[in-house]
Amino acid sequence: MKIVIGSDHAGFNYKSRLIELVKSMGHTILDIGTDSCQSVDYPDFGEKGARAVACGKADIGILICGTGIGMDMVANKIKGIRSAVCWNEETARFARDHNFANILCLGARFLSLEKCIEITKIFINTPVSDEKRHIRRVNKIMKVEERN
Ligand code: RB5
Secondary structure, rough: OEEEEEEEOOHHHHHHHHHHHHHHHOEEEOOOOOOOOOOOOOOHHHHHHHHHHHOOOOOOEEEEOOOOOOHHHHHHHOOHHHHEEOOOOOHHHHHHHHHOOOOOEEEEEOOHHHHHHHHHHHHHHHOOOOOOHHHHHHHHHHHHHOOO
């Protein structure tokens, strides 16, 4: 898979480590910054990462900020994006399996690097469900988007 990754300053150190992880798993990385711990605005990077998924430049995305929440809010404004803040392996699995999430958001100030690595592995390795009830529910999410 091609995986876009982005962060603000709060997530920068974790981003570097997650890039190594994703590459070691055999995937291709598109790194959209930021490139240092200098303060930046998370919406700039959240939008860029989400647009990369929405337009097909990447299959899925990983966005990291202090809480994961700001990145998630921005990403979910982009048409076609189903972004999820995940805080453990189980939420990562359900976000993919039940919600067909195409962006993973992580909170670097609240999760250890080790936990983020485990969450990322699960998110990448879990396929979306082929069960009818999950497909129906995700289609309903996308219809809400169309109505707006
Ligand atoms: C930056 O201080 C912080 O607000 C940001 O990383 C993120 O947590 C926003 O949701």
